[in-house]
Amino acid sequence: MPAPVTLSEIAARCGVSAMTVSNVLNNRGKVSQATREQVLTVARQMGYVPNVLARGLKSGRTQVLGLVLPALDPVSVEIAQGVQAALSEARYDMLLYTTSADAGRERERVTALSQGLSDGLLIAMPRAAAADVQIFERSRVPVVLINYNGPDTRLPTVLADNFVPARQATEYLLGLGHRRIGFITGDAGSGQSHERLRGYRAALEHAGLAVDEHLVRTGDFTQVRGFAAAAELLALPERPTAIFAANDFSAVGAMEAARHLGLRIPEDVSVVGFDDIPLASQVFPPLTTVRHPFRALGEGAAQLLLSILDGKAVPAGPVNLASELVVRGSTAART
Amino acid sequence: MPAPVTLSEIAARCGVSAMTVSNVLNNRGKVSQATREQVLTVARQMGYVPNVLARGLKSGRTQVLGLVLPALDPVSVEIAQGVQAALSEARYDMLLYTTSADAGRERERVTALSQGLSDGLLIAMPRAAAADVQIFERSRVPVVLINYNGPDTRLPTVLADNFVPARQATEYLLGLGHRRIGFITGDAGSGQSHERLRGYRAALEHAGLAVDEHLVRTGDFTQVRGFAAAAELLALPERPTAIFAANDFSAVGAMEAARHLGLRIPEDVSVVGFDDIPLASQVFPPLTTVRHPFRALGEGAAQLLLSILDGKAVPAGPVNLASELVVRGSTAART
DNA sequence: CTGTTAGCGCATTCAT
DNA sequence: ATGAATGCGCTAACAG
Numbered sequence: 023m024p025a026p027v028t029l030s031e032i033a034a035r036c037g038v039s040a041m042t043v044s045n046v047l048n049n050r051g052k053v054s055q056a057t058r059e060q061v062l063t064v065a066r067q068m069g070y071v072p073n074v075l076a077r078g079l080k081s082g083r084t085q086v087l088g089l090v091l092p093a094l095d096p097v098s099v100e101i102a103q104g105v106q107a108a109l110s111e112a113r114y115d116m117l118l119y120t121t122s123a124d125a126g127r128e129r130e131r132v133t134a135l136s137q138g139l140s141d142g143l144l145i146a147m148p149r150a151a152a153a154d155v156q157i158f159e160r161s162r163v164p165v166v167l168i169n170y171n172g173p174d175t176r177l178p179t180v181l182a183d184n185f186v187p188a189r190q191a192t193e194y195l196l197g198l199g200h201r202r203i204g205f206i207t208g209d210a211g212s213g214q215s216h217e218r219l220r221g222y223r224a225a226l227e228h229a230g231l232a233v234d235e236h237l238v239r240t241g242d243f244t245q246v247r248g249f250a251a252a253a254e255l256l257a258l259p260e261r262p263t264a265i266f267a268a269n270d271f272s273a274v275g276a277m278e279a280a281r282h283l284g285l286r287i288p289e290d291v292s293v294v295g296f297d298d299i300p301l302a303s304q305v306f307p308p309l310t311t312v313r314h315p316f317r318a319l320g321e322g323a324a325q326l327l328l329s330i331l332d333g334k335a336v337p338a339g340p341v342n343l344a345s346e347l348v349v350r351g352s353t354a355a356r357t
Numbered sequence: 358m359p360a361p362v363t364l365s366e367i368a369a370r371c372g373v374s375a376m377t378v379s380n381v382l383n384n385r386g387k388v389s390q391a392t393r394e395q396v397l398t399v400a401r402q403m404g405y406v407p408n409v410l411a412r413g414l415k416s417g418r419t420q421v422l423g424l425v426l427p428a429l430d431p432v433s434v435e436i437a438q439g440v441q442a443a444l445s446e447a448r449y450d451m452l453l454y455t456t457s458a459d460a461g462r463e464r465e466r467v468t469a470l471s472q473g474l475s476d477g478l479l480i481a482m483p484r485a486a487a488a489d490v491q492i493f494e495r496s497r498v499p500v501v502l503i504n505y506n507g508p509d510t511r512l513p514t515v516l517a518d519n520f521v522p523a524r525q526a527t528e529y530l531l532g533l534g535h536r537r538i539g540f541i542t543g544d545a546g547s548g549q550s551h552e553r554l555r556g557y558r559a560a561l562e563h564a565g566l567a568v569d570e571h572l573v574r575t576g577d578f579t580q581v582r583g584f585a586a587a588a589e590l591l592a593l594p595e596r597p598t599a600i601f602a603a604n605d606f607s608a609v610g611a612m613e614a615a616r617h618l619g620l621r622i623p624e625d626v627s628v629v630g631f632d633d634i635p636l637a638s639q640v641f642p643p644l645t646t647v648r649h650p651f652r653a654l655g656e657g658a659a660q661l662l663l664s665i666l667d668g669k670a671v672p673a674g675p676v677n678l679a680s681e682l683v684v685r686g687s688t689a690a691r692t
Numbered sequence: 693c694t695g696t697t698a699g700c701g702c703a704t705t706c707a708t
Numbered sequence: 709a710t711g712a713a714t715g716c717g718c719t720a721a722c723a724g
Contacts, residue, residue, distance in 0.1 A: 025497075026472065026473070026497055026701095028700095028701060028702085029701065029702065029703095030701080030702095038710075038711085039710065039711045039712080040701090040702080040703095040711090041702095041703080041704095041710070041711060041712080042709085042710055042711075044702070044703060045703095045709095045710085048703085050703090052709055052710080053709070053710080054709060054710090057709085057710085071472040071473075071497075072472075072473075072701090072702080073414075073472065073473040073700090073701050073702070074472065074473045074474040075410050075413045075414045075419065075473045075474065075700085075701080075702095076414055076473070076700070076701035076702045076703090076716090077701080077702055077703080078410045078702095078716095079408075079410045079411055079414055079700090079701080079702075079715095079716050079717070079718095080701080080702050080703050080704080080715085080716055081702085081703075081704095081716090082716080084410065084474075086452070086474070094434050094437060094438050094441070099429050099434055102429060102453075103429050106429070106453075106455055110455075115452055115454070115474070116452070116453050116454075117421070117450055117451070117452050117453075118437075118441075118451050118452075118453045119450070119451075120441055120445075137361065137406040137407075137408065137409065138361070138406075138407075138408040138409045138410045138411070138717090139409040139410065139419075139421070139450070160404075162360075162361055162404075162406075245639075274639065281641075300636075301635075301636065301639055304580075304609065304636060304639070304640065305639065305640070305641070306616075306640070306641055361717095363716095363717060363718085364717070364718065364719095365717080365718095373694075373695085374694065374695045374696080375695095375717090375718080375719090376694075376695060376696080376719075377693085377694060377695075379718070379719060380693095380694085380719095383719085385719095386693095387693055387694080388693070388694080389693060389694090392693085392694085407717090407718080408716090408717050408718070410716085410717080410718095411700090411716070411717035411718040411719090412717080412718060412719080413700095413718095414699095414700050414701070414702095414716090414717080414718075415699085415700055415717080415718050415719050415720080416700090416718085416719075416720095417700080473701090693724100694723100694724080695722105695723080695724075696721105696722085696723075696724090697720105697721090697722085697723095698719100698720090698721090698722105699718100699719095699720095700717105700718090700719095700720105701716105702715105702716090703714100703715100703716095704713105704714085704715095704716105705712100705713090705714085706711100706712090706713090706714105707710100707711080707712075707713095708709100708710080708711075708712095
């Protein structure tokens with residue numbers, strides 16, 4: 023493992039000052055052609071690589087952004103892909119934090135450690151509570167929130183609305199003639215789930231239907247709970263003819279439950295999910311679901327953070343990206 | 358955004374030297390109880406956070422490891438999860454690089470940029486060629502290879518064998534009475550695919566069966582190509598009764614192709630995959646496949662790199678983790 | 693127990 | 709067009 027090469031070593035070899043070498047390597051004008059070429063040659067020969075730390079210490083910029091995720095689940099991965107895309111274009115690197123386990127302490131650690139290391143932080147924690155956000159608000163590091171649905175915050179936010187598409191999905195089922203539509207929620211803490219449930223209720227009420235609370239079951243965004251919740255729904259005396267789940271995993275669980283009970287999808291039960299994770303199109307029948315633009319969220323948030331770091335203005339309200347209903351094979355008209 | 362607090366600022370407030378503050382904050386003994394407490398209080402009040410860059414510049418250690426992945430596909434994600442687990446335990450952070458697009462140049466950039474920023478690099482690029490590995494061998498940064506199956510290298514490597522489990526999976530199909538077993542490869546460049554194919558051939562030969570080259574189709578690890586390759590296989594005059602795909606995506610594509618042709622799985626065709634990505638257990642019927650211990654690979658590689666950074670010895674040969682065949686619903690005895 | 697000195701590698705400022 | 713001095717924030721090594 024050869025020792026790292028420094029600017030001054032190159033300077034020595036070339037008989038110039040370190041400053042000149044620095045100027046050459048950063049294309050900072052005012053260097054004679056001859057010197058420039060010599061320096062470049064020697065630098066390449068010696069395998070010079072700039073020390074990111076030293077540069078960062080001096081300039082206050084490291085060209086690294088941190089991305090904070092709850093875990094590496096499919097949704098977070100899509101966000102991360104978008105972030106990666108935006109960052110690599112801007113020649114930034116991505117520091118990845120997952121905070122699944124010990125929530126609170128971990129989050130403080132993140133903001134602390136990233137101090138100095140990251141130029142900014144992207145936070146994609148849909149379940150973040152007010153307390154979490156306060157930590158970030160107090161942080162010295164510029165922060166952009168992704169998909170935050172909790173209490174108001176002055177932090178710049180990029181999100182996709184949950185209420186409207188949930189209402190639309192429900193209206194789509196109503197349009198297919200369904201009248202008893204079950205709903206499987208996510209965990210209680212999630213602002214996302216809450217908004218989606220609100221959209222469901224709004225659609226029913228708008229259609230002049232009372233919301234039968236027996237048709238609303240508590241899930242937790244997992245396939246297993248989705249299975250259980252759907253099993254309960256389908257065991258009801260007056261069975262729902264359609265189930266809208268707060269996310270795709272729950273919906274897939276619901277599909278399994280229906281199959282388990284000998285019900286056909288979509289003939290006997292229609293199922294609608296939310297998110298459009300890759301799995302949604304890979305199950306059979308492929309799942310009708312709301313496509314949430316996670317990749318675009320990541321990309322947009324990264325770009326926003328970069329522009330803020332460039333001193334550009336912070337948008338007044340949250341940046342809101344559109345979702346769309348993707349109709350696939352798991353839904354049909356009520357028979 | 359309050360300005361960052363420095364050691365000397367705390368020192369000033371406390372009427373002590375920066376050195377003492379540093380000693381307190383790093384538990385580097387020899388500080389009176391009184392001073393210690395005062396410093397700690399003030400530091401907390403002012404919201405002190407150590408500057409990782411400065412510390413790294415001084416100590417040569419940043420507590421950051423880089424993970425290089427081809428993309429954020431399910432397999433890479435599992436590896437990343439393992440790495441995260443190991444690193445967070447050791448209080449290291451993870452810098453994530455994906456190199457999908459412009460392979461060569463990108464790789465040089467990675468080793469270059471990470472110079473100084475990462476204390477070491479974990480490389481999980483199953484398709485890495487000899488040329489790539491040479492770049493890493495020349496790198497000044499300690500490197501551990503994950504799942505590298507190419508030409509020999511002196512770099513420490515953590516991998517899961519492909520040959521033996523592929524042979525076992527094939528033997529399992531033979532044991533079920535299958536005699537015409539199709540094989541769908543990954544892309545040619547992949548050492549992984551090559552080893553898996555070798556295992557397939559070995560099992561057939563060992564059973565005294567000639568390998569019918571019509572039964573070996575070229576895929577590229579994608580579901581789409583898996584579909585196409587399987588369609589070809591199933592259109593053969595003498596149709597195979599089982600298909601072994603070099604990875605799960607191809608296998609799922611093969612299942613779709615079979616269904617498309619009106620064939621039942623597993624009654625008419627058995628399908629076996631490789632990897633055991635989450636999708637494998639979510640499709641219907643759930644896929645029989647070889648479980649590759651990706652999480653453990655990531656975890657093991659991270660631990661190995663950490664121990665190397667600690668000055669411990671590098672294992673002589675590659676560290677080899679075991680895979681196992683997971684029998685699910687996509688395989689049955691030939692009827 | 694505590695303080696001083698010095699320097700990690702780079703880039704900004706001001707000379708030359 | 710080039711160079712010298714200086715300091716980013718921290719900590720080894722030594723001195724008091």
